Amino acid sequence: MVLMPGDPLRARYIAERFLESPREVTAVRNMYGFTGTFRGKRLSVMGHGMGIPSLSIYATELVTEYGARVLIRVGSCGAIRKDVPMRSVIVATGAGTDSKVNRMRMLDHDFPAVADFTLARRAVEAAERMGRTVRVGSVFSTDFFYHPQKNLLDVLERMGMLAVEMEVAGLYGVAAEFGARALALLTVSDQIRLGEHLSPSERQTSFDEMIEVALEVAASELGATP
Numbered sequence: 513m514v515l516m517p518g519d520p521l522r523a524r525y526i527a528e529r530f531l532e533s534p535r536e537v538t539a540v541r542n543m544y545g546f547t548g549t550f551r552g553k554r555l556s557v558m559g560h561g562m563g564i565p566s567l568s569i570y571a572t573e574l575v576t577e578y579g580a581r582v583l584i585r586v587g588s589c590g591a592i593r594k595d596v597p598m599r600s601v602i603v604a605t606g607a608g609t610d611s612k613v614n615r616m617r618m619l620d621h622d623f624p625a626v627a628d629f630t631l632a633r634r635a636v637e638a639a640e641r642m643g644r645t646v647r648v649g650s651v652f653s654t655d656f657f658y659h660p661q662k663n664l665l666d667v668l669e670r671m672g673m674l675a676v677e678m679e680v681a682g683l684y685g686v687a688a689e690f691g692a693r694a695l696a697l698l699t700v701s702d703q704i705r706l707g708e709h710l711s712p713s714e715r716q717t718s719f720d721e722m723i724e725v726a727l728e729v730a731a732s733e734l735g736a737t738p
């Protein structure tokens with residue numbers, strides 16, 4: 513079971529703040545990975561970098577070389593609908609993408625990039641129990657942070673997507689290809705429609721709130737009692 517933020521420094525932060533006895537197990541290219549325990553059960557956390565190619569390397573190797581069976585991304589995103597507020601937690605049950613990776617997995621046919629249902633249900637239940645503002649639905653994983661298609665957000669919003677980020681569709685593709693289970697939780701750090709951005713201290717607090725939801729999911733998967 514591995515929690516995966518994009519930012520390797522967030523991996524260090526999660527390990528030091530939330531794991532018991534965290535041990536750094538890799539720092540190659542400064543992509544930090546840690547293993548420790550949470551409520552007495554083994555839990556790891558590792559950064560995956562920015563974009564689907566970077567995520568795909570780390571997620572694939574965690575599953576195929578290190579035997580990880582469950583990957584939970586804990587990331588940030590930009591909301592594209594005005595009714596998705598800053599700091600809310602998105603449970604990304606599906607992801608569209610402008611990346612070609614999943615088509616390459618599927619003989620150029622469409623791949624339904626979806627979360628593991630049990631993980632998603634546990635996340636929604638935990639978020640509601642913990643009083644978080646939660647939204648459930650599809651996001652768009654783009655290869656561009658600065659996208660050249662200026663009407664893209666309007667199209668995504670019309671098609672019901674909640675937010676943009678850069679890795680979820682790749683994570684769900686890796687999980688499907690290698691038989692793992694995956695979920696992405698995303699904190700809304702930017703409200704693209706309203707031009708709002710979290711301050712550094714607001715980022716910290718709201719990421720903690722999402723991570724606590726992810727830890728509840730991990731705990732229920734691991735059979736760890738409070």
Ligand SMILES: O=P(O)(O)O[C@H]1O[C@H](CO)[C@@H](O)[C@H]1O
Nearest residue numbers: 517518519562587588677678
């Ligand atoms: O906060 P993380 O997890 O890195 O996620 C988002 O932030 C990065 C862009 O700033 C991309 O990786 C995007 O998906």
Ligand SMILES: O=c1cc[nH]c(=O)[nH]1
Nearest residue numbers: 588589590677678702
């Ligand atoms: O990919 C991302 C992540 C956070 N905010 C954005 O606008 N895009």
